Amino acid sequence: MRELTEVRALLARLDQVDADTLEAQDLDFKEWPADDRHAVRLAVDMAVCMANGGGGTVVLGVRDRVVGRAKAIVGVPDSAEPHQLKRDIYERTAPKLTPEVLELPVPEGTGRLLVMQVHGGLPPYTTTAGAGTVRRSKDCVPLTGDLRDRLMVERGESDVTAVAVPEPVEALLSAAAVERLRDLARQEQAPADLLRKTDLDLLGALDVLRDGRLTKAGLLIAGSATALARHLPNYGWTHERMKSATTYVDRADGRDGPGKGELALPLALQALEARINADNPITTVEHGLHHFEFRAYPTVALREALLNALCHLDLRLASPVLVKQYPRKLEISNPGGLVGGITPANILHHPPLARNPLLVHALSRLRLVNRSNLGVGRMFEAMLIEGKEPPLIIDEESAVRVVFKRQETSAPFREFIADEGKAGRVLDVDHMLVLRYLLGHAEIDTALAAELCQRREAEMRDILDEMAQDYGYLERGGVGRGTWWRLKPALHRRLEGRGNAERDQRIDADVAKTRVLNMLKQRHRRGERGLTNAEVRAVTGYTRQQVNRLIHELEAESVRLTGHGRGATYEYAGGEEPTQKKRTR
Known part of the structure; x- marks a missing residue:
């Protein structure tokens, strides 16, 4: 949701752009209808839409397709009373919604706007008449059956991985999968006492046993190929080495046979990493007396992307985790779109949501995944720290695709990051995104930097000021909304490793x-x-x-x-x- 200070700042931009341009997943502008009954209906509909989309802010009294603040801000009449509007919304929604409705004085129009702050709760919400919409990007779309189903997934009420398998646990397990699981957890420094437990005690500690039965989450991380094929027939993985967009020269499938043993998640991860690394060249970078080796696709980024695909896939869809390896790029996709209002434009900082909560919980206990939504950030960081472009994340509604470009490590950039770390300045993803952008562009302004780093402009302004004043990386120019930043010439030369920038x-x-x-x-x-x-x-x-x-x-x-x-x-x-x-x- 947007604070009133941010809403005021956005209203100030209406002389340059229309309100529709400013709208987002969590923000909408609406003109107040002349008929009060229609106005209440609009407020109710928008409250339902925002609540189903994870919450957001609706500014009432603004035309959304008019440039010019005086023309766009028409305001709301005196008859529109915040407390009564809140009561009307409560009475006309199911389950009941209680948004905050705040008055915002303005010099234009009627002199006042209403700002409705809608909290995300436990969707799906509808009107008392049974109608409902859900926020998707900048639109309110009908709450159809498949979207209702997706909302149930987001609430964890249809967690396929929490279902118990009606067979003896011992008959379902793969010793190889359990040992590989331990190896991976040991690499991530999971608690030693947890890894010393017997197979059954370990699974119990991971909460994947229910009344003595193995859940499908447990089956995914420790099950045999035959058991997985019986109880999770939609689950699988495929790796294709592509010659072109329509032709592959080599293919491997996680279902090559029940004896293959590479279907359980730990073994699938091992097999996919091995196939990708067969064509993932290493570059050696000298730094002082040391020689460091870097792969075209960094190991950390690769593992995070594969684990995300393997644990966030939609097991109800008959589609595998698909890895396509082209000569110049790598694509990793999993069935099922992004959930809970997460989009490629906000995924870096959005609160975490899991399609398969029990599976994610078990893997987080072993430190293989992070429940604080740090996985995507780690992917970005692993690429950026080597001077490479971050991955491109594409939501295709029925699937999520992560695309890595094959790139060489930038030795000057990598050395700079290492030297800054030794000096006590640890750069995060925001800093590196800005630095990398400015290597290819003359300057950046606050709005563009905020979009690049998926931050609000107020947050981004503080980060840019820090990079200019505290770190000494940037030069600042302009005033007000015309403020811009660019790399200091000496740093530009150093990061590019070339002549006089x-x-x-x-x-x-x-x-x-x-x-x-x-x-x-x-x-x-x-x-x-x-x-x-x-x-x-x-x-x-x-x-x-x-x-x-x-x-x-x-x-x-x-x-x-x-x-x-x-x-x-x-x-x-x-x-x-x-x-x-x-x-x-």
Whole structure:
């Protein structure tokens, strides 16, 4: 949910963008209907939608497709009373919803808005008439049967892995799977007393036994291939070595046969890692007297992605965990989309939710997965720390796909991170995302950095200030919403391991100024209009703010802005008259 201070900051942006652009999974703007009955119905519907989507903020009294604060903020009438609206929502929802409804004074419109803060609870929620929607990205979509089913999964009420298997435990187990499970847990420094337990005591300590029966969570982590095939027929894995998008040259399947023994999760992980690493080259990086080895796909990132796929798959879908290894990329996908309002745009910091809670609980006891949603962050960190692009996460609704680009380790970047750690500055994912972005771009502003790091702008501003003032990595320019940051030249040179970055940056800026000035002069001589901001952006590859600064520098060369709005142009106002206006002698 959004605090009132953040809502005020967002309202200030309505002179640049419409409210629809500002909306998100947890934020919506709605105009207050003229009919009070329709207004109450709208508030009830939005409360249901947000509650089913994990909670959020609805700002009532704002048109969402109008640019200009004065036009967009129409307000709510005096008859719209917060306490009564809260009561109306309570009476018209099932289960009962009790959102906070706060009044926000504004100078525009009627002078007041209502901000409805809806807490996520135990969905599915509906109106008392039985209607319901759920928040998906920026839309409220009908709460259909499959979405109701997904909400039940998110609440843990349909945890397939918690179901007990009606056979003797000993007949279901694979000794190889249990020993591999112990090995993996030992690598992650799981409690030694836990690993010393007998097989049955270990499974009991992991809570995967129910009344003396093995649950399907226990079957997944310690079951034999034949038992898994009988009781979890949809579970499996496939690895394909791809030649092209439609052709593979080699394939292995976790169901190659009941004697294969590579279907239980610990053995599946081992088999998949071995196949991927067969074409996962190692780069040696020298740092002082030491030689360090780094794989194209880092071991930590690879394991986190595979464990995520294996423990968050939807076991009701007849589809395997699928790994496609291309010459230049690696794709890991599992059946079942993201749950609980998690999206690729908020997954880094969203509270954790598990599709298979009991399975995740057991693996977390062994420290193989983290219940605090650190797994995705560890994937990002493992790639970024080597100067590589982070993985791309794609939600296809029926599946989640994680894509890694095959990249070489950047020795200068890796050495910098190591040296900073020795100096007591441990960089997290936010810092590294910003540094890596600025290696390929001249600058970054707060809004773009917030989107990149999946943070709110207030949080991101503090992080950027820290990188500039405390760490000394960045230079800051501009004021207010025009504030921007860029890498200090010395750090830019160090991270890229190349020549004088300050000189290169200066030369690039000089080339851009010269090119734009010459074009404006030539157009002036021909009697043609100048260039718009958009046209200068197309010529230089600059952002709008960069163009504004460039033109400001060209004012000394007689470049002026004429006109208003999108039709405004930059004109050369000095020198000789246009050719077509010269008089002939």
